[in-house]
Amino acid sequence: MIDSRTYNFDEADNKQSEHNLGSAQVSGSRSMTHDSLGRMVGSEVAGSVATDRTVSYELDGAGNRATVTGATCAGTYSLDAASNQYTHTPCEDWAHDNAGNLVETRATANPGADRELEYDHRGRLVGVVLHAGEPEHTDVRFAYDALGRKIRATWSHSDATFTEHYVYDDWNVIEEYTNDDASPSATYLYGNGLDDRLQMIRGNSWWYYDDESGSTTALAHKPTVGSLWIERYAYQDFGEPSFFWAGAPAPDSYSGNPYLFAGRRWLAELGLYDLRTRHLDPISGRFISRDSLGIWADEENLGNGYTYVTNAPGSATDPTGEAKKPKIKNCHAGARADIEAWLDEAERIGKLSRDWFNGQANRKRKRRKADWNNYKNDGREWWGKHDNTRFHRIKWNFRKIVRRCSKNVITFKCRSTGNYCGVGDASAWTAHNWHAWIRLCKNNKNGIFRPSGTPEYDNRRSGAIVLHEVAHNINAIGHRRLKGEKMRSEEQVQLLAATKPTRASWNADNYEEYGMSR
Structure with missing residues (x-):
């Protein structure tokens, strides 16, 4: 055996421990402790012949070091x-x-x-x-x-x-x-x-x-x-x-x-x-x-x-010096490349959506409302009759979607089992909180991956699906139903916008299909 390792992570996806089964010089375990902001404040390596150590970090509110013990x-x-x-x-x-x-x-x-x-x-x-x-x-x-x-x-x-x-x-x-x-x-x-x-x-x-x-x-x-x-x-x-x-x-x-x-x-x-x-x-x-x-x-x-x-160097990387890299787990190399491309596409169509709303926000409200309600732009088609509160809610939601995509703070996991990916017919799923992982389903139903591991959809649709899941993450945007049925097409989300515009502003499918339309 050349190399083998096991890992444990907390609910915020901070790495808590790593067990290395390599040679005597580098084998053993490493444990890491993090504060409430996810910053590593301590680490310990034990069971290794050459690299045993215990290190602690005292950080100020901006992440600068005050004191360090146990390090070089x-x-x-x-x-x-x-x-x-x-x-x-x-x-x-x-x-x-x-x-x-x-x-x-x-x-x-x-x-x-x-x-x-x-x-x-x-x-x-x-x-x-x-x-x-x-x-x-x-x-x-x-x-x-x-x-x-x-x-x-x-x-x-x-x-x-x-x-x-x-x-x-x-x-x-x-x-x-x-x-x-x-x-x-x-x-x-x-x-x-x-x-x-x-x-x-x-x-x-x-x-x-x-x-x-x-x-x-x-x-x-x-x-x-x-x-x-x-x-x-x-x-x-x-x-x-x-x-x-x-x-x-x-x-x-x-x-x-x-x-x-x-x-x-x-x-x-x-x-x-x-x-x-x-x-x-x-x-x-x-x-x-x-x-x-x-x-x-x-x-x-x-x-x-x-x-x-x-x-948090044990939990993330920054290959470009500009932003953390998204974490992709339980996926083969080809799938990782696909997911990175889909995240880029989600950010791209999110920016187009955000910029459209920013442009509308810079107009006089009365004129914006008139054009919206008279179908002189496609705002009413996708989001229903103009309402200032809903307008700014959607605008800020797209801003948060773009910010989350661009920061590369999302953890993706490839899944073929469970209630959604195995038994259900989801393309992907996540929980409604900021740190939730996004599970990308691999199945022969509506999975974003086929059972063979190849993508089911093109990059544009897959990127819109990722945008949909990020919408769940950022603001508890859920799934709204139309006559008891899930949204499956742009015609359905537009009908929801026309009949229940408030629900449309809280429906992840509307954000997905609107992004696809940009």
């Missing part, structure tokens, strides 16, 4: 509370520029390299100079393409310089070239999703093994003669890696594998993870620059533009 860099943090910027960590002094980017770190404990960081006008990291004691230094320069993808990294050491070039398929690196070599130094094979790594060819052919969060836990190679070669990995809470080769701790990756915590590239010399638009410092557990989408882009971060996945 334990002690007290100091900050500028107005900007949520650390000025001192237990191991370094920090300085930021006026744009909120970390530009300088000076080692004060656990002696290491001082860092000077440089950014371009878009806030992208373009250079780092490491000073590890004169005359030793390292100068690193990054270049990006028009899409913002890192395409080149040049590493200049005191005695040598080399350049890595990266070739992409969408946002996944598929080849690496060193200097001007004509042949790739590394090739990567992926599944259907972002960061869904399967294989690395770097001299030898290595196969990836990941945990539930997408972190690489093992890399295996089968030589022509002899037994499997296995490289293993363990991580502290925010991704500081430990390496194990031939059953013993190792200083770095023997295989040359750069993809580690949450499936992202580890820049070992810099002590940072590349999360595409930003970089994560695993020791401080935060980004080194503010969220480019704004400090309130993810409301769960409480206005702190530096926080990584709401301080």
Whole structure:
């Protein structure tokens, strides 16, 4: 057995424990505790030969650390509370520029390299100079393409310089070239999703093994003669890696594998993870620059533009540096890619619906009401006779649907059993509360997946079904019936709007079909 794990989650989908059945060095269990906001405030690793530890975090109201015990860099943090910027960590002094980017770190404990960081006008990291004691230094320069993808990294050491070039398929690196070599130094094979790594060819052919969060836990190679070669990995809470080769701790990756915590590239010399638009410092557990989408882009971060996945690294990931990735459980790789596409479609048609209502809201109420009731737009067709209270209810519901889709805070589960997915004829189902999981049914009735696992509907309809379920989540929007029957078509929801407009404003089917009409 190369790798095997079991997990437990609480009702808010925070990971409570993980049991690892790997080798002696990385086996054992990890338990995590969270506060009422879902932030991790403690963790414990037990039963492992090499990585046992107990860590606790004291956080302020904005998610900044006050004190940390038991971690690599334990002690007290100091900050500028107005900007949520650390000025001192237990191991370094920090300085930021006026744009909120970390530009300088000076080692004060656990002696290491001082860092000077440089950014371009878009806030992208373009250079780092490491000073590890004169005359030793390292100068690193990054270049990006028009899409913002890192395409080149040049590493200049005191005695040598080399350049890595990266070739992409969408946002996944598929080849690496060193200097001007004509042949790739590394090739990567992926599944259907972002960061869904399967294989690395770097001299030898290595196969990836990941945990539930997408972190690489093992890399295996089968030589022509002899037994499997296995490289293993363990991580502290925010991704500081430990390496194990031939059953013993190792200083770095023997295989040359750069993809580690949450499936992202580890820049070992810099002590940072590349999360595409930003970089994560695993020791401080935060980004080194503010969220480019704004400090309130993810409301769960409480206005702190530096926080990584709401301080819940065991329960969520952020592959782009902009938003948490939706959690998808009990689904094969192809289904995960489908679900991510459906969530994008739900957000797209939700935005079109929201924007239509926002445009109407900017008009004089009297004129809006007249056009609505005289069928000069399709408002009455879908929502019934104009009523100002209902109008603003629907408008705000679409805003909340879009916000929930865009934040990637939803947990999806593929199901083929139960009262709804197994016995019933639901396409999907969820409970009427903010943290409820959305179950996507796989059956031969109305399931969003066929029994074979392939989608039953096109992306547009499947996205509208996801929007329907999110409508249940955001505001207790339920199912209203027409003459005792469930809604099954746009004609039925329009008839409900014409005869029972208040019920229509509380009916998830109206939101689904209206979204489909955009």
